[in-house]
Amino acid sequence: MTILFFVSLGLYAxxxxxxxxxxxxxxxxxxxxxxxxxVLGLLCHLGYFVWRGFAAGxxxxxxxxxxxxxxxxxxxxxxxxxxxxxxxxxxxxxxxGATALVMGYAALxxxxxxxxxxALRSFWFSFHIGAAVFSYSSFLVAGCYALRYVVLHxxxxxxxxxxxxxxxxxxxxxxxxxxxxLTAVIVIGAIWAEAAWxxxxxxxxxxxxxxxxxxxxxxxxxxxxxxQKSGYWLxxxxxxxxxxxxxxxxxxxxxxxxxxxxx
Amino acid sequence: MGNNLQKAWDWVRKWILRPLLSMRTANLxxxxxxxxxxxxxxxxxxxxxxxxxxxxxxxxALIRGLYLDDVFHSWYFVALMGLLCLSMLLCTxxxxxxxxxAGKNQVEWAAALPNTRTLRPxxxxxxxxxxxxxxxxxxxxGESLVFHKNGFGRFGSxxxxxxxxxxxxxxxxxxxxxxxQDVDCRVGESVTLSDGTEIEVLSFRMQDESGKLDxxxxxxxxxxxxxxxxxxxxxxxxxxxxxxxxxxxxxxxxGGAVSASNPVTGEEDLFELEEPVFLSEDGLxxxxxxxxxEARAEDGQDSYLFYQVRIVSNGTVMxxxxxxxxxxxxxxxxxxxxxxxxxxxLRAKIMPIPVSNSLLEIAMLLLLxxxxxxxxxxxxxxxxxxxxYTVAGPRPEKMRLELEKLLAEPEEGDKA
Numbered sequence: 001m002t003i004l005f006f007v008s009l010g011l012y013a014x015x016x017x018x019x020x021x022x023x024x025x026x027x028x029x030x031x032x033x034x035x036x037x038x039v040l041g042l043l044c045h046l047g048y049f050v051w052r053g054f055a056a057g058x059x060x061x062x063x064x065x066x067x068x069x070x071x072x073x074x075x076x077x078x079x080x081x082x083x084x085x086x087x088x089x090x091x092x093x094x095x096x097g098a099t100a101l102v103m104g105y106a107a108l109x110x111x112x113x114x115x116x117x118x119a120l121r122s123f124w125f126s127f128h129i130g131a132a133v134f135s136y137s138s139f140l141v142a143g144c145y146a147l148r149y150v151v152l153h154x155x156x157x158x159x160x161x162x163x164x165x166x167x168x169x170x171x172x173x174x175x176x177x178x179x180x181x182l183t184a185v186i187v188i189g190a191i192w193a194e195a196a197w198x199x200x201x202x203x204x205x206x207x208x209x210x211x212x213x214x215x216x217x218x219x220x221x222x223x224x225x226x227x228q229k230s231g232y233w234l235x236x237x238x239x240x241x242x243x244x245x246x247x248x249x250x251x252x253x254x255x256x257x258x259x260x261x262x263x
Numbered sequence: 264m265g266n267n268l269q270k271a272w273d274w275v276r277k278w279i280l281r282p283l284l285s286m287r288t289a290n291l292x293x294x295x296x297x298x299x300x301x302x303x304x305x306x307x308x309x310x311x312x313x314x315x316x317x318x319x320x321x322x323x324a325l326i327r328g329l330y331l332d333d334v335f336h337s338w339y340f341v342a343l344m345g346l347l348c349l350s351m352l353l354c355t356x357x358x359x360x361x362x363x364x365a366g367k368n369q370v371e372w373a374a375a376l377p378n379t380r381t382l383r384p385x386x387x388x389x390x391x392x393x394x395x396x397x398x399x400x401x402x403x404x405g406e407s408l409v410f411h412k413n414g415f416g417r418f419g420s421x422x423x424x425x426x427x428x429x430x431x432x433x434x435x436x437x438x439x440x441x442x443x444q445d446v447d448c449r450v451g452e453s454v455t456l457s458d459g460t461e462i463e464v465l466s467f468r469m470q471d472e473s474g475k476l477d478x479x480x481x482x483x484x485x486x487x488x489x490x491x492x493x494x495x496x497x498x499x500x501x502x503x504x505x506x507x508x509x510x511x512x513x514x515x516x517x518g519g520a521v522s523a524s525n526p527v528t529g530e531e532d533l534f535e536l537e538e539p540v541f542l543s544e545d546g547l548x549x550x551x552x553x554x555x556x557e558a559r560a561e562d563g564q565d566s567y568l569f570y571q572v573r574i575v576s577n578g579t580v581m582x583x584x585x586x587x588x589x590x591x592x593x594x595x596x597x598x599x600x601x602x603x604x605x606x607x608x609l610r611a612k613i614m615p616i617p618v619s620n621s622l623l624e625i626a627m628l629l630l631l632x633x634x635x636x637x638x639x640x641x642x643x644x645x646x647x648x649x650x651x652y653t654v655a656g657p658r659p660e661k662m663r664l665e666l667e668k669l670l671a672e673p674e675e676g677d678k679a
Contacts, residue, residue, distance in 0.1 A: 118477045118499040162667055169660050176638040183634055187627040195500050198511045198610050200437055200623065203335050205304045215297040219290045226286050256304055 001055075002111065004048035005069070009107055011041030012076070012100040019096050023089040031089060038096050042076045045103075049073055056113045061129040062120060064253060068106035070129070071249065074137035075099050078174075082141055085170070090151065094144040105250070124192040131184045136245050138178030139217075143242045145171035146235035153232045168231035171238050172224060179217045182245075186210055205256040209248040216244050283350045284357060292347040296340070303334035348431055355424040362417045370411065373644050374404030378651030386670050390647055393669055399643055410645040417656075419637030426633050429626035437623050442613040445513060447535075449520070450603065456611050459487035460508050464609070465494060469568075478512050480609070497609075507617050513610035519555040519570055520602040527596045542599065547578050550592060555604045558585075568604045 015037035022030035049069065052060040060066045079095035116125075149167040157164055189207070190200040201207060220237055223229050229237075282288050306326060307314070315323035315332060330337030382390070391408070394401065399410040446454045446462070453463035463483045471477035477498060484492040484505040495503035495510075502511040523542055524531040534542060536552055543549025553571040568588065574581040576594075586592065592599045614620065644656040645666070654663045 115475065121471075121475075121477070122500040162664065162671075165660070166664055169664060173638075180631070180634045180638060183631060187631060190627065191624060192500070194437075194620065195502060195511075198443065198502070198509075198513075198612055200434060203303075203308065208300045208304050212297045212300045215293045215300075219293050219297075222286050222290050222293075252304070 001048060001051045004044045004051065005103075005111075006107070008041045008044035008048060009100070009103040011037050011044060012072075012096060012103055015041060016093070016096040016100050019089070019093045023093050034096070035083075035092065038076070038092070038099075039080070041099075042073075042080060045069075045073050045076060052113065058116060059126040059130065060113075061126070061133065062116055063109065063114065064250070065106050065109035065111050067129065067133070067249070068102055068109060070133045071136055072099050072102040072106060074133040075102060075140050078134070078137045078141045079144075082145075082170070082174075090148045091141075091144045094147050095141060098140050098144065119196050122192055122196065124188050124195075128185060128188040128192060131181045131188065132249075135178045135181035135185055136249055138174045138181065139238075139242065139245050142171045142174035142178060143239050145174065146238035149231060149235040150239065153235075159231050164231060168235060171235060175217060175220060175238060179214070179221070182210065182214055182217070186214065205252050206248065209244075209252050213241075213245045213248050216241050280353065283346075283353050286354075289347065289350050289354070292343055292350065296343055296347065299334055299340055299343070302331060306331050308335070309333055344431075348428060351424050351428055355421060355428065358421040358424060359418075362421055365417050366414060369414070369644060370402045370404050370409045373409045373411070373646040373653075373655050374407040376646050376653050376655055378646075378648070379653040380667075380670075381651040382647065382649070382670070387647060387649060387652075390645075390652060390666065390670065393666070394645065397643075399645070404646075407646050407648045410647070411643060413640045413642045416636055416640040416642040419633055419640070422629060422633030423637055424633075426626050426630035430623065430630060433619060433623035433626055436616075436619050440615050440619070444611045444613075446609050446611060447518070448609055454609075456508070456613065458613055460506075460611070460613070461485040462508075462510060462609060462611065471498075480512060482510060482609070484508055484510065504617075507614050509612045509614065511610040511612070513608040519552065519604045521550075521552060521570075522600045522602065524598050524600070525596050526598065541575070543575070544597065548576050548595060549574075549597075550594060550599050551575055551580075553583070570601050570604075572601075 015034050018030060018034035018037060021027070022034050049060060052066070052069075056062075061070045075095065076099050079092065079099070082095075083092060145167050149164060149171065152164060152167070153159065159165075186207075189210070193202065194200045220234070220241065223237070224234055306319075310332060312323070312327065315326050319326055326332050330339070334340055387408075391401065391410075394410040397412075399412045402409045402411065442457065444456055446456070448454045448462065448464045450464050450467050453461050455461050461484070463485070465481040465483060467478075467480045469476060469478060471479070479496055479498045481494050481496050482503065483494050484503070486506045486508070490506065492503075492505040495505070497503045497510055497512045499512050502509050504510075519536045520533060521536060521542065522531060522533045534540065536555070539551070539553050541549055541551045551573040553573060555568055555570055558567060558569060570586040570588070571583055572586045572592070573583050574592070574594065586601050588601055588603045590601055592601075641658045641661065642656045643662050644654070644659075645662060646653050646655065652666065654666065656662070
């Protein structure tokens with residue numbers, strides 16, 4: 001069944017250039033083909049994820065491979081849902097590219113199914129990591145919207161046009177969803193940590209970076225609430241905040257030893 | 264005197280209250296705290312001085328001088344956190360006042376607002392239908408109609424900020440107030456904590472019901488006043504609480520115990536082992552115990568524990584062998600008896616206030632509730648009359664975009 005993973009990776013990777021071409025050439029058939037490839041990739045991906053869950057006998061979100069695979073799935077699902085709201089060619093291009101990249105990263109990780117260590121066999125496991133998957137996915141899709149805003153702004157679109165305000169607002173809404181979920185990740189993680197390690201907070205690098213990400217987005221909400229910065233400025237902020245949670249997801253595990261080293 | 268007081272108050276207002284109430288200050292403090300957190304993850308925290316000297320030659324004095332070896336307990340980190348909390352406290356008070364004021368006469372206030380958009384004939388009815396569809400209440404105020412819902416959503420920010428303050432307050436309490444003790448205890452024995460609480464370990468196993476690796480102990484807690492808990496099972500993720508005491512399955516491993524006795528001299532010693540050890544009288548002949556391991560039985564289902572042992576006779580090392588608990592090895596005048604392996608680690612937390620953890624968890628849930636309220640139940644306040652409409656409220660964008668889309672002709676590029 002591992003073939004399904006590579007098929008979905010291939011389909012995402014193929015969908016990206018097709019969608020890019022469709023956006024550049026403004027060809028409807030290409031756009032449909034690109035989106036069909038993406039949806040097909042999503043279905044294969046979903047099939048693989050469900051199979052892996054059954055094979056492992058748990059939510060397949062414990063290793064870097066599984067988390068990256070879950071993140072790409074969350075991203076693809078959110079993109080599909082977002083497309084029903086704002087039908088943006090360039091958002092799909094950026095989203096498909098990001099999905100393919102995250103899947104590519106997953107493909108480079110060890111893929112074997114491991115039994116969960118006792119500390120991870122908890123009621124909170126699925127909620128904690130599932131919320132993290134959708135939180136990071138929201139931030140990434142928000143970044144896609146923000147990127148679209150920035151590109152349109154550079155092309156001279158008026159910032160007060162409905163389309164621009166809608167793009168900026170959609171980006172904000174997705175950041176809000178991601179922020180709510182990130183808070184849930186931290187809260188659930190703290191409650192779980194108290195049961196497993198006897199302390200709600202241990203200043204472990206993963207915790208610290210989750211807090212950094214949380215603070216970065218908290219600053220975003222405050223800046224936006226003040227209303228003194230333009231949509232262009234805010235969208236750049238959303239784009240530039242992406243490395244923070246990407247580092248929380250992958251960088252911390254790879255570069256800094258800590259209690260979450262197994263994740 | 265009155266003039267001086269006024270001057271002092273003006274000074275406090277200008278230099279303390281105003282900066283602390285400013286969102287810019289809060290942003291700056293959060294940014295600096297995030298930066299310090301980032302720095303802390305680049306340098307291992309809480310290590311001994313020798314570690315920094317060895318790993319950061321020439322910079323260890325600077326690291327320790329700037330408290331970069333323990334950023335989270337440094338005076339400047341604590342001071343910045345304190346300032347942020349103070350700023351939040353003041354802002355929370357202001358938010359509450361604003362939210363309460365906004366609740367009063369909001370319909371009359373909205374009705375007095377000038378229109379920001381015009382309505383074409385028939386559009387007022389369309390707007391009314393839409394507002395009814397999204398379950399807004401309609402109130403007539405003079406010649407205007409005011410549509411409103413989610414009034415309680417204006418308390419979202421207040422709830423978020425007060426919940427964060429409570430999380431910090433109870434979190435500090437949960438981190439620093441409990442007395443934490445790590446204790447070793449063999450099956451069938453008991454340990455007494457510093458406050459007189461006694462923990463008795465009745466059993467220990469290393470598998471769960473399905474045969475997977477797990478660590479579980481059956482314990483009984485007796486409080487200093489004599490109250491006795493029923494037998495409770497603790498596992499890695501399932502601690503047990505009784506009174507102010509919470510007991511965790513702590514060290515995830517097993518320890519062994521070997522007694523060495525000499526029937527000739529009557530000498531006897533008990534060695535509790537958590538690391539490899541060479542038990543010898545003369546350093547040449549003895550038993551080297553390498554560890555306690557778990558192995559699967561032939562049926563593949565059950566597992567058993569054994570000691571991995573190496574006998575050394577006059578400096579000659581024999582091949583490794585497995586010794587079962589309960590067995591003995593005789594070597595010269597000495598008899599080495601291998602006891603049942605035991606689970607060495609429990610962590611006991613004595614909490615000064617039994618409900619302190621619950622308070623912290625309630626505060627965390629309030630934070631989530633506040634965020635949900637703030638993001639998804641934003642107050643809607645729309646005033647309309649025959650000529651136009653206006654969207655008011657603290658966060659009007661969603662409704663503004665929704666109504667523009669509803670009432671305006673499709674704009675080119677609606678599809679982004």
